[in-house]
Structure formats: C-alpha cells, structure tokens
Amino acid sequence: MRPGLRSLVGMPAYFDNAATTAMRAEAVEAMLPFLRERFGNPSGSHALAREARKALDEARDVVAGCLGAEPGEVVFTGGGTEADNLAVAGSHRLRGGTVVCSAVEHHAVLHACADLGGRLAPVTADGVVDLDRLAEVLDADVTVVAVMLVNNEVGTVQPLADIADVVRRLAPSAVLHTDAVAAFSWIDVAAVARVADLVAVSAHKFGGPKGVGALVVRQPVKVAPILYGGGQERDRRSGTHNVAGIVAMAAAMQAAVAERADVVARVGALRDRLADGLLAAVPESRETGRRDTKVAGNCHISFTGVESEALLMLLDGAGVYASAGSACASGAVEPSHVLAAMGVPRDRALGSLRLTLGRDTTAADVDLALAVIPPAVARLRNAAQ
Amino acid sequence: MKVLAAMSGGVDSSVAAALLVEDGHDVTGVTLRLWAGAAVDAGCCSEAEIDDARRVAHQLGIDHVAWTFTDEFDALVVAPYVAAHAAGRTPNPCIECNRHLKFGRLLRRAAALGFDAVATGHHARNDPPGVLRRGADPDKDQSYVLYVLGQEELAQCLFPVGHLTKAEVRAHASSLGLVTADKPDSQDVCFITTAGGREAFLSPRIALTPGRVVGLDGAAVGRVDAVELVTVGQRRGLGTGGGDRRFALSVDPSTGTVVAGSLADLYTDRVELTDLTWVGGQPEPAGEVEAQSSAHGRPVAATFDGSSVVIFAEPHRRVAPGQSVVLYDGDRVLGGGIAAG
Numbered sequence: 134m135r136p137g138l139r140s141l142v143g144m145p146a147y148f149d150n151a152a153t154t155a156m157r158a159e160a161v162e163a164m165l166p167f168l169r170e171r172f173g174n175p176s177g178s179h180a181l182a183r184e185a186r187k188a189l190d191e192a193r194d195v196v197a198g199c200l201g202a203e204p205g206e207v208v209f210t211g212g213g214t215e216a217d218n219l220a221v222a223g224s225h226r227l228r229g230g231t232v233v234c235s236a237v238e239h240h241a242v243l244h245a246c247a248d249l250g251g252r253l254a255p256v257t258a259d260g261v262v263d264l265d266r267l268a269e270v271l272d273a274d275v276t277v278v279a280v281m282l283v284n285n286e287v288g289t290v291q292p293l294a295d296i297a298d299v300v301r302r303l304a305p306s307a308v309l310h311t312d313a314v315a316a317f318s319w320i321d322v323a324a325v326a327r328v329a330d331l332v333a334v335s336a337h338k339f340g341g342p343k344g345v346g347a348l349v350v351r352q353p354v355k356v357a358p359i360l361y362g363g364g365q366e367r368d369r370r371s372g373t374h375n376v377a378g379i380v381a382m383a384a385a386m387q388a389a390v391a392e393r394a395d396v397v398a399r400v401g402a403l404r405d406r407l408a409d410g411l412l413a414a415v416p417e418s419r420e421t422g423r424r425d426t427k428v429a430g431n432c433h434i435s436f437t438g439v440e441s442e443a444l445l446m447l448l449d450g451a452g453v454y455a456s457a458g459s460a461c462a463s464g465a466v467e468p469s470h471v472l473a474a475m476g477v478p479r480d481r482a483l484g485s486l487r488l489t490l491g492r493d494t495t496a497a498d499v500d501l502a503l504a505v506i507p508p509a510v511a512r513l514r515n516a517a518q
Numbered sequence: 519m520k521v522l523a524a525m526s527g528g529v530d531s532s533v534a535a536a537l538l539v540e541d542g543h544d545v546t547g548v549t550l551r552l553w554a555g556a557a558v559d560a561g562c563c564s565e566a567e568i569d570d571a572r573r574v575a576h577q578l579g580i581d582h583v584a585w586t587f588t589d590e591f592d593a594l595v596v597a598p599y600v601a602a603h604a605a606g607r608t609p610n611p612c613i614e615c616n617r618h619l620k621f622g623r624l625l626r627r628a629a630a631l632g633f634d635a636v637a638t639g640h641h642a643r644n645d646p647p648g649v650l651r652r653g654a655d656p657d658k659d660q661s662y663v664l665y666v667l668g669q670e671e672l673a674q675c676l677f678p679v680g681h682l683t684k685a686e687v688r689a690h691a692s693s694l695g696l697v698t699a700d701k702p703d704s705q706d707v708c709f710i711t712t713a714g715g716r717e718a719f720l721s722p723r724i725a726l727t728p729g730r731v732v733g734l735d736g737a738a739v740g741r742v743d744a745v746e747l748v749t750v751g752q753r754r755g756l757g758t759g760g761g762d763r764r765f766a767l768s769v770d771p772s773t774g775t776v777v778a779g780s781l782a783d784l785y786t787d788r789v790e791l792t793d794l795t796w797v798g799g800q801p802e803p804a805g806e807v808e809a810q811s812s813a814h815g816r817p818v819a820a821t822f823d824g825s826s827v828v829i830f831a832e833p834h835r836r837v838a839p840g841q842s843v844v845l846y847d848g849d850r851v852l853g854g855g856i857a858a859g
C-alpha cells in the first residue's frame with residue numbers, strides 16, 4: 134500500500150510479531166559500532182580483532198545466561214532455521230538412527246526430519262504432543278527427537294518436561310531438541326528448556342536483528358557441523374562471526390528477559406480482550422487451541438466461510454497487519470500443516486487469521502483490530518453468498 | 519477505477535498493468551499460484567514468474583499480492599485434464615483455467631474486495647464494453663481462450679493490450695524499462711514440462727495403455743505405447759511404418775484401439791459441441807459464422823445448427839474430442855463449446 138493511502142487509516146496496527154518483531158532500541162545501539170569502526174574479525178589476532186573477540190565473548194556470556202547454558206554450550210548461527218538444521222541434521226550425522234519430530238514443527242525441523250526419513254509424533258486437537266502416541270513412535274533406534282517449545286502458528290506450549298520423560302524412558306540414547314524460536318519472548322526458556330539437549334533461538338523474534346540465532350548444545354552432547362570452513366564455534370559452525378548481529382542479539386535477549394514477566398501480563402490481557410472481542414463480534418468464529426496452553430501473544434481464530442487471503446488484503450488496506458499462519462517466500466498463503474495435524478477441517482483452516490501481539494502492541498491497536506475485523510469478515514461472507 | 523491487474527510475470531500483463539497506471543487507475547497487481555506440484559520450467563505460476571510480476575509492480579509503483587488457488591486448480595483444471603486423457607480426449611486446460619480460475623475464482627474475489635474491474639494481458643478486446651472481439655494483432659489474438667466468459671464476467675474485464683500488436687507491447691515495456699520486456703512468450707501448458715511432456719505428467723497419474731492401431735476395415739496396421747497420448751488428427755507415432763500416410767481418426771482407451779485412416783478419411787463436414795456458452799449471443803440456425811478449432815488455428819466458414827452441431831462449409835480436419843471450437847462473427851466472439859466424442 135502506498136504511504137498516501139496508509140495515512141488515511143492512521144497508524145497501522147502490527148499483529149505479526151510471530152513473523153518478526155521491531156528491533157529494540159538497545160539492540161540497534163549495540164550493533165551500530167560493529168557495523169562501523171569496530172569491524173574486526175574476531176578470529177584474527179591484532180587489536181581490532183581482539184576487540185571483536187571480546188565483544189563476542191561478552192555476548193556469549195549473556196546469551197548463555199539467558200538460555201540457561203554454559204558459554205561453551207552456545208553455538209551462534211545464521212538464524213533459527215540454521216540452528217534447527219544443525220540440531221537435527223548435525224545430530225543425525227553423528228549418531229545415525231531414526232529422527233522423530235512433532236507434526237506441528239516449523240518447516241526448519243519438519244523438512245530436515247523428512248529429509249532424513251524421520252517419523253512424526255501426532256498432536257491432539259489442541260495442538261499438544263500426544264504423549265501416548267509419542268511413545269508409540271519411539272524406540273531404542275531413535276537418536277534424535279525434536280519438539281518445539283511453542284508453536285509459531287497457534288501459540289501452543291508443549292509439555293516439554295513430560296515429553297523429555299517419555300523420550301528418556303523409551304529412547305534412552307536420543308538427544309532431545311527443542312525449537313524455542315517462538316517461545317523466547319514469552320517463556321523462561323532458561324528454566325523450561327533445561328530438560329532439552331539442544332535449544333534453538335532466533336534473534337529477530339525478540340527484538341534483535343534478522344539473520345542471527347543460536348543453538349545450545351548441552352554438554353556432553355555433540356553435533357557434527359553442517360557447514361564446512363574455518364572451524365569457528367569449536368568446529369560446530371564455520372563462517373566468520375556476525376559480530377554486530379550477535380552483540381545485538383545479546384542486548385535484545387537481556388532486555389527481553391528483564392521485561393518478560395511484565396510484557397506477558399500486559400500483552401496477555403490485550404490478547405484476551407482481542408480474542409474475546411472477535412469471538413463475540415463474529416458469528417461462527419473459533420479460537421484455535423486452548424487459551425490456557427498458549428503463549429500470551431498469540432490470537433489464532435478461524436472464520437468459517439472466509440478466505441484468509443482475501444481477509445488479509447482487506448485488513449492490510451485498513452491498517453491491520455496480520456497473517457494467516459506461515460507464509461511462503463512469495464507471500465502466498467500456504468495450507469497449514471499445523472492446523473491439519475490438529476484435525477482442523479480444511480474449510481476452517483482456509484479461513485484462519487493469526488494475530489500475534491508483541492511488546493509494542495497497544496490498546497489502540499486492539500481497538501483498531503476489533504473495529505476492522507468483524508465488518509471485513511461480514512463483507513466477505515456477504516460477497517460469497 | 520480500482521482495478522486488479524492479473525500479472526502472470528509475462529510482458530503482456532506487465533504492460534496491461536502499466537497502461538492502467540498511466541490512465542490514472544488505482545491498480546493492484548495479483549499473481550496466482552495455481553500449480554503446486556513438481557517444479558515446472560514454464561508457465562504462469564512458478565516462483566520465478568511471481569518474482570517477475572512483483573518486480574514489475576515495484577517498477578510501476580503499485581502493490582502486488584500472490585494468491586494461492588492450487589486446490590481449485592487441481593480440482594477444476596488438472597483432474598479433468600487427466601480424466602479427459604484417460605478417456606482418449608485431448609483437453610485444453612488453459613480454457614478450463616480461464617473458465618474456473620482466472621475468470622471465475624479471481625473475478626469473484628476481486629468483486630468481494632471492492633475492485634471495479636479485473637485486467638489481464640490477453641490479446642483480445644472488450645470493446646465496446648460487452649462485445650468480446652479479437653485482439654488487434656492477428657498473430658497474437660487470444661480471444662479463442664476467452665469464449666468461456668459470460669456477459670457478467672466480461673462486464674468486469676479489461677484487456678488493456680488488446681488494441682496493441684505484440685511489437686507495440688514489447689516497445690512499450692522497453693520504453694518503461696520493465697524487467698519483463700524481453701521475456702519470450704509462454705506457449706505451453708503451465709504444469710507440463712518441455713522435457714517430459716504430457717507423458718511424464720500423465721504416466722504417474724493414469725495407466726497408459728499400449729494399444730492397437732487399426733484401419734477403418736478393422737485390420738491391424740500398427741501399435742502405440744499409450745492410447746491416452748494419441749490425439750485425433752495426429753500422424754506421427756502411430757507405428758504404421760512406411761507406405762501411405764495415416765492419421766488418427768478416433769481413440770478408444772477402453773478397448774486400447776486407435777482407428778487410423780488416410781488424410782481424406784480425416785476430413786469431415788461437422789463437429790458436435792458440448793458445454794456451449796454464448797458470450798456474444800447464439801447464432802441463428804443456419805446462420806453463417808466462422809469457426810476456429812485451435813488457439814492459433816485459421817477460422818473457417820461454417821454454420822451452426824441451432825442446437826449443438828457446427829457444419830463446415832468446406833471439408834475440415836476432424837476436431838479432436840476435448841478441443842474447443844469457437845464461433846465468430848467477423849472479429850466478434852459469439853461463443854463456442856467443446857468437441858464431443
């Protein structure tokens with residue numbers, strides 16, 4: 134939409150924080166010197182390089198603390214997808230055997246698992262891994278199990294401790310990976326993910342820059358590299374460090390952890406008002422997943438008889454930026470494997486709307502969404518008749 | 519006007535969108551993702567085509583969105599295409615795509631979203647409004663694939679390049695520096711690869727039946743590997759060896775038989791049509807019309823019997839069952855239907 138048109142609708146409301154978040158000011162400030170004068174390569178030996186190495190070490194300490202890991206257990210990557218791939222493919226390279234992941238994983242895990250001929254652990258209608266059925270797909274040959282901490286589409290939190298119990302019992306030689314990309318803003322990952330051997334995060338989901346993430350590889354677990362090169366990150370991830378990105382990620386993490394409890398409380402209340410308001414105002418609307426198993430920022434609702442693509446376009450024009458779930462590279466809406474795994478009928482899945490709130494979401498944003506969405510749904514339903 | 523410009527990533531639809539912008543319309547570009555199957559090397563719905571369309575939209579300063587109609591494309595275009603081949607017919611999936619997707623699904627959604635019109639890059643004219651006519655460039659005219667429109671659909675449609683020749687379209691694209699200015703024309707069915715052809719597409723989907731080729735007298739004259747891939751009128755690949763040239767006259771997968779005959783046997787004076795639609799009005803019984811039986815075929819003099827049969831003024835090669843026959847009055851599209859059999 135052109136700026137001129139956008140100004141007609143006032144300030145747009147951003148409800149796509151699961152796709153990416155605005156960068157925090159402290160993260161931007163932290164990275165700028167490393168884009169300018171402090172440009173050294175931390176693998177070098179001179180003063181400029183040593184300065185970069187020092188910043189890297191300090192960032193590693195911060196990230197390790199925020200993730201409940203030792204600094205040596207943190208592997209910096211080029212984002213969440215790479216961290217997930219390193220966890221799944223890097224573990225399998227070393228251990229062979231069978232890979233298992235939940236049916237609602239992000240494609241970074243799902244496709245990596247599929248490529249290795251892995252098995253899927255089904256979920257319940259609420260999007261939570263079914264522990265009995267997980268048990269059915271586990272055996273002594275399973276070497277890697279991946280279950281995300283929070284689902285990126287519907288916001289469901291997985292019972293990771295219970296899952297870990299089942300995995301340790303039935304697949305004792307398996308490593309447990311958790312994709313915590315969608316979790317970090319909302320959940321104390323350092324505490325909750327302690328039961329996992331591998332933990333992936335991505336900076337741009339919590340106010341950091343895009344293209345940087347981390348994988349915790351907990352001692353004594355090892356992963357084989359999936360990139361070959363200079364042997365950085367103790368031979369686990371080659372490639373010159375993205376120092377600016379890593380430093381900014383650490384700053385964003387620190388800030389996110391510091392304000393997490395407040396944000397969860399405030400945003401949770403906004404989300405409840407948004408979800409309850411939409412469910413009350415729009416006939417034949419349904420919330421996906423049980424509210425008490427979801428993170429505070431996720432509002433996922435399906436409207437029968439409406440097509441997400443059309444609805445998103447109307448909302449875009451009215452200054453409400455949302456999504457229908459995961460979007461492919463071209464921006465077209467893909468049928469959701471998450472909703473399919475939850476048994477959501479296809480016609481309902483096609484009319485789904487994901488509104489993801491964040492630390493910047495305001496009451497006015499919620500007001501705008503509540504003013505715009507019900508009439509947009511009604512308009513599309515009328516047109517379809 | 520608020521116009522939704524369907525942009526395939528080709529030069530025609532790029533220029534169509536550009537002309538609308540130049541005319542001061544409020545234009546939004548849309549590219550449809552239709553085929554979700556294995557990667558294709560040509561066609562209007564690959565990622566590369568979506569990229570090109572978006573880049574042109576950026577150049578024009580308009581919004582661009584991509585919509586996924588893969589379910590409907592599977593159900594309404596691909597499945598019938600496969601079923602028709604299984605039945606020994608030669609379907610035209612582009613026409614069904616126009617009928618159900620581009621001028622069905624897309625028009626309905628555009629209207630629901632408040633667009634006043636939908637524009638495409640077809641070389642055809644809706645001029646005066648409500649009259650569907652051939653495009654100005656006789657070599658590029660695409661009115662044939664648009665006969666399935668109804669008046670209601672046509673009322674929503676703009677064909678901004680219809681009054682231009684292809685050379686003029688390319689010149690305009692070049693003058694604007696559009697990234698699609700020099701792209702070659704797409705010719706093929708978007709979900710069929712050049713390398714694999716129909717056989718590679720159909721063989722995993724239907725059983726291809728080896729069959730006998732027989733003469734009109736029933737005597738075996740050759741063999742084919744796949745009856746389902748034989749098109750009425752085809753000469754090559756009938757396995758009839760040297761001697762007289764033979765053409766496929768009919769195809770029957772249920773018995774695995776292709777009947778072949780001479781060129782003279784191939785000629786007929788009529789074709790029966792099904793699924794008739796009349797965007798320009800049904801011709802009077804015995805009224806003189808011109809009939810065109812392929813996208814770039816030559817129109818020939820004919821009459822329509824008033825119900826379902828087109829009678830050619832001169833003997834005409836048999837129209838393969840499944841192909842569309844479009845009737846014209848001069849450059850005006852009257853309507854048409856699908857060859858029965």
